Amino acid sequence: MNIFKQLVKSIYSPKDIALFRFQGIGKTILYVFLLTLISILPSIIYLSTALTTGIDSARTIISKELPDFAIKNGQLSADTLVPVTSNQDDFTIILDPTGTISDADVENEGNAFAMLKDEFVLTAGGQSNIYPYAMLQGLNFSKEDLLKFIDTIAGNRGIIIPLFSLFIYLVSSAASFVEVSVLALIGLVLKNLLGRKLTYRQLWRLAAYSETLPTLFFTVMAAIKTSVPNSFMINWLVVIIVLYLAINEIPRPKKKMNE
Secondary structure (H helix, E strand, O other): OOHHHHHHHHHHOOHHHHHHHHOOHHHHHHHHHHHHHHHHHHHHHHHHHHHHHHHHHHHHHHHHHHEEEEEOOOOEEEOOOOOOEEEEEEEEEOOOOOOOOOOOOHHOOOOOOOOOEEEEEEEEEEEEEEEHHHHHHOOOEEHHHHHHHHHHHHHHHHHHHHHHHHHHHHHHHHHHHHHHHHHHHHHHHHHHHOOOOHHHHHHHHHHHOOOHHHHHHHHHHHHOOOOOOEEEEEEHHHHHHHHHHHHOOOOOOOOOOOO
16 A cells, blocks of 8 residues: 555544554655655745745834844843834734743734744744744844845745755654654553553554544644644544554454463
8 A cells, every 4th residue: 555545544544554553664654754744834835935925024124113122142132111013914023122922922923023032933824933042152133133134035045945944844753753652652551451462663653644633634724724722632632542543453362272
């Protein structure tokens, strides 16, 4: 069965997921990479669109509407005592040296770039990327530096977008492999409860395919820009249920008859 047929079967058939425990580990790893690629497509599309359409808006807002500011020693300072928010062409820029605005507040703005007290926040399509100033040791940044940086991005976005997309993919792939590995550990408990004989390697394969349904669901939600409350808990609940059902489809070991 090819990998795309497996994708379809894994949406609705725990019985087929159970059969995938016998396949090679290489194909399962490839499947995890495929799921990861699918899951980040909305984020990459929205981020690319936000970058392309937001550069001109950002330059206009920063040059004309934001007060002078500077980032030194991991902290933002500015010539304002209150947060400054500006909107243009469905893109929002926030400057807040006071610590009043949170990451969640920025996410609610849709497409937005925020300079908060101790971090950058970039939001597009309901997905937030947070970058603490402390990550950039010795960072000294002013309003003029930011305007020059925006001009540089505008001239190199054909390179920046693919590189940024690759970075997101690699980070997301690493997170996916960690999640599958943790789920396989949970599978060790489930297989004992159900009285099935499975190795960790087999459970890892089952865990990878059990991720399909919640991954596709949250990808669709991201594509239509719909936020799902308690998404972390829902994701783990669904994937554990699917894994449980898949393990339950595996026949019990036959009991040895006494001679």
